[in-house]
Amino acid sequence: MTHHQIDYDKRIREQGYRLTPQRQIIMDALCAIGEHARAGQVYDHVHAATPSIDRATVYRTLHFFRDLRLVVATEIGGEMLYEVAGETPHHHLVCRVCGSERLLSDQHLHDLVEHLQQEHGFTAEINHLVIPGICRDCAGRTTEDRADHATNLLLD
Numbered sequence: 001m002t003h004h005q006i007d008y009d010k011r012i013r014e015q016g017y018r019l020t021p022q023r024q025i026i027m028d029a030l031c032a033i034g035e036h037a038r039a040g041q042v043y044d045h046v047h048a049a050t051p052s053i054d055r056a057t058v059y060r061t062l063h064f065f066r067d068l069r070l071v072v073a074t075e076i077g078g079e080m081l082y083e084v085a086g087e088t089p090h091h092h093l094v095c096r097v098c099g100s101e102r103l104l105s106d107q108h109l110h111d112l113v114e115h116l117q118q119e120h121g122f123t124a125e126i127n128h129l130v131i132p133g134i135c136r137d138c139a140g141r142t143t144e145d146r147a148d149h150a151t152n153l154l155l156d
Contacts, residue, residue, distance in 0.1 A: 006086075008070055015068055025050050026061045027084075030071065036081040072128035076101075083128070091128065095135035104131070 008027060009019040019027075029045035030037055043058040062082050065071035072085050076094055091104040109126050116122045 006084075011070060012068065017064075017068070022050075022053055022057055023061055023064075025053060026058055027065070027070075030062075030065075030082060031084055035083050036074075036076065037083070038079060038081060042082065069127070074128055074130050076130055085127065091126075092130045093135075094130055094132050095138055096132050097134055097138035097141075100135050100137075102135075104129075 009024075012019045012023070026042065026046055029042050029049070033041055033045060039059055039062055042062065043055050046053050046058055047055075062071060062073070066073045066082070070085055071082050073080055073082050074092070075081070076092070077099060091106065091109065093102045093104055094100070106126075109129065113124045113126060116124045
């Protein structure tokens with residue numbers, strides 16, 4: 001997803017803010033990196049193009065974008081990762097053994113969101129969920145084989 005597909009300037013203005021040059025540069029960097037960018041990666045990309053933008057500005061802007069729901073932040077594998085929010089939510093199934101990742105349609109969570117609203121009066125905002133577990137390939141391995149596989153992945 002890129003900011004050329006969605007008018008982020010308009011979405012920021014609609015919420016009472018401006019798209020400053022620094023914010024534009026940071027959004028450009030996030031889009032250039034693609035899905036699941038670490039804040040440090042975004043900073044490195046920004047700093048290479050515009051050294052005057054410091055690390056604190058990048059981190060604050062990522063949080064600002066997240067608060068405006070222009071960016072989603074998710075912890076995967078103990079790391080906070082940022083991704084430009086799409087028009088529709090999507091989710092991830094992440095294997096704790098091999099680290100593989102599969103996309104999960106938002107449709108799968110529709111019934112849960114509906115249940116929470118009807119039964120509990122709770123409006124769930126599930127726009128980017130990561131579900132850890134064990135993938136089909138790793139589930140077929142013995143515990144010892146899983147450990148060996150995970151170690152080999154780390155060494156590669």
